[in-house]
Amino acid sequence: xxxxxxxxxxxxxxxxxxxxxxxxxxxxxxxxxxxxxxxxxxxxxxxxxxxxxxxxxxxxxxxxxxxxxxxxxxxxxxxxxxxxxxxxxxxxxxxxxxxxxxxxxxxxxxxxxxxxxxxxxxxxxxxxxxxxxxxxxxxxxxxxxxxxxxxxxxxxxxxxxxxxxxxxxxxxxxxxxxxxxxxxxxxxxxxxxxxxxxxxxxxxxxxxx
Amino acid sequence: xxxxxxxxxxxxxxxxxxxxxxxxxxxxxxxxxxxxxxxxxxxxxxxxxxxxxxxxxxxxxxxxxxxxxxxxxxxxxxxxxxxxxxxxxxxxxxxxxxxxxxxxxxxxxxxxxxxxxxxxxxxxxxxxxxxxxxxxxxxxxxxxxxxxxxxxxxxxxxxxxxxxxxxxxxxxxxxxxxxxxxxxxxxxxxxxxxxxxxxxxxxxxxxxx
DNA sequence: CAAAAATCGTGAGTGATTTCACAAAGTCAG
DNA sequence: CTGACTTTGTGAAATCACTCACGATTTTTG
Numbered sequence: 001x002x003x004x005x006x007x008x009x010x011x012x013x014x015x016x017x018x019x020x021x022x023x024x025x026x027x028x029x030x031x032x033x034x035x036x037x038x039x040x041x042x043x044x045x046x047x048x049x050x051x052x053x054x055x056x057x058x059x060x061x062x063x064x065x066x067x068x069x070x071x072x073x074x075x076x077x078x079x080x081x082x083x084x085x086x087x088x089x090x091x092x093x094x095x096x097x098x099x100x101x102x103x104x105x106x107x108x109x110x111x112x113x114x115x116x117x118x119x120x121x122x123x124x125x126x127x128x129x130x131x132x133x134x135x136x137x138x139x140x141x142x143x144x145x146x147x148x149x150x151x152x153x154x155x156x157x158x159x160x161x162x163x164x165x166x167x168x169x170x171x172x173x174x175x176x177x178x179x180x181x182x183x184x185x186x187x188x189x190x191x192x193x194x195x196x197x198x199x200x201x202x203x204x205x206x207x208x209x
Numbered sequence: 210x211x212x213x214x215x216x217x218x219x220x221x222x223x224x225x226x227x228x229x230x231x232x233x234x235x236x237x238x239x240x241x242x243x244x245x246x247x248x249x250x251x252x253x254x255x256x257x258x259x260x261x262x263x264x265x266x267x268x269x270x271x272x273x274x275x276x277x278x279x280x281x282x283x284x285x286x287x288x289x290x291x292x293x294x295x296x297x298x299x300x301x302x303x304x305x306x307x308x309x310x311x312x313x314x315x316x317x318x319x320x321x322x323x324x325x326x327x328x329x330x331x332x333x334x335x336x337x338x339x340x341x342x343x344x345x346x347x348x349x350x351x352x353x354x355x356x357x358x359x360x361x362x363x364x365x366x367x368x369x370x371x372x373x374x375x376x377x378x379x380x381x382x383x384x385x386x387x388x389x390x391x392x393x394x395x396x397x398x399x400x401x402x403x404x405x406x407x408x409x410x411x412x413x414x415x416x417x418x
Numbered sequence: 419c420a421a422a423a424a425t426c427g428t429g430a431g432t433g434a435t436t437t438c439a440c441a442a443a444g445t446c447a448g
Numbered sequence: 449c450t451g452a453c454t455t456t457g458t459g460a461a462a463t464c465a466c467t468c469a470c471g472a473t474t475t476t477t478g
Contacts, residue, residue, distance in 0.1 A: 008465070012416070013408050016403070016408050034424080034425065036424095042388050043388045047466075047468070050426065050428085058426080058427070059426095060427080063473060063476085064425070064426085079407065080410075085413075087406070093307075095304075098302075102304075102403075146413065170413055179252045186418070191402075194319075196382060196398060198288065198318065200380050201289075201318065204355065204356070217435070219436090243456090256436075256437055256438075256439095259455090260435090260457085263456090263458070270456075271454080271456040271457080272444035272453080272456075273443095273454080273455070274456080
C-alpha cells in the first residue's frame, strides 16, 4: 500500500503495456523472457524495464531472466485484472462508436457497460453489445460506474463533466479538446487527437532525427 | 534554428495546446491575457507557461501580461500554421472513419489527403471529402505525404509500416497496440487507447487524490 | 565440475522538467 | 505624478525519470 504509493508515475503508465506483452508471450507458450527481449518488443530500454520491475521486488532470477507465468500472474494481481472496472461512454459519434466496437475486454479489465447520446435516433439501439441511452437519463441509467469516457462535442464537455462528477465518477478519459474543470478528487486524463498530430508535425520539422 | 533545437520536448508538446487556446481568446475579442488566466484555461501551472514562452524570448510585458494578437501571430509562425502538412490515413475502420469525419482543419495545419483500406467495399468512395484507395495501391497513390496515421488491425501494423517507411514517410501516429519497428530516422508517436484506459483505472485504485 | 556466458538488481550519475520565489518593470487609479 | 498593484522572466532548488555500469548469482557448455 505505502509501497505502491512510491511507484513513479512513469512506471505506472507502462504497466498495462508490459502486461499485454507478457500475456502475448504466455499465449505463445514462452516460458522465460529477459529484459533485453522484452525491451525489443515494447521499445523501452532494458534497464528501465528492470528498474520498473524492481519497484515490485525481485521478480527475476539472475542469469535466467523472468519466468513468464510468474510475471503474468504477478501483473494480473497488481493491475487488478481479475476485477473489472465498469465504464460509461458519453457521446456516440464517430469516435464513441469506434470505442464501442473496439473489444476492450481482450487483455483488459475495463468494460463499457452503458453509452449515452443526445440524438434521439441513436438512443434505444446498441453497438457492440452496449445499450445506448439518452443523455437526459444520465443520472438514472449510469448506475455507479466510476470511470467515464468523454467523446462529445467540446461545447458540451464541461456541462456533462459536472453531471458526471455530481454522480460520483472518479476518473474521466477526456477525448474532447476542451480542458475540463473538476474537483481535486477526480482524475482526468486528456487525449487530444489534434494536438497529437500537430505535435508530431512540429517534431518532424524542428527536431530532425 | 539552433535556438529551436534547445526547446525542451515537454514544452514542444504543449505548443499546439497553447495555440488553440490563444486562438479562442482572439476569436472572443480578448486583447490581453496573463499566464495566470491561461493557466486556468489549459490546466498547466502558470510558471510553466511563462517558462515555456520564455524559450522564444520575451513575449510578454511585465505588469500587463501577453498581447493576444501578438502571441497568436507568433505561435502561428512557430507552429507553421500557414504551411499545411499532408497526412495519409491507413485503415478505414471505426477509428479511421472517426478521423476522416473529424475536422482537423479547424485551428490546424494538418490535413488528411488520402485514405487506404484493405476491404474492397470501402474503396472508391470518400469520407469527409477524403478519397479511399485500396491498400494494394499504397505506393502509387500516396504521393509524398510525410506523415501517416495508422488505424489498422495490429497484425497488419508492421507490414504496412515497412511499406510506409520505404515510401519515405518520416512520421507515424500509431493507434494500434503493436509496437512497430522503424529506422532511427522515422519518428513514431504511440497512442494506445486500451493502455490509456487501463492506466487511468490503475491510477484511480493506487494513487488516491 | 570448471570456466564462460547470461542476466538481474541497483548505486550512482546524468539529464530533463517543474516549481518556487522574487527583483524588475510595467500598469492603473486617483 | 505617486504609490499600490500586477505580472513577467528567470536564477536556483526541487523533483522526477532515465541510463550506465558492475557485482552477484545463476545457467549453460564442454
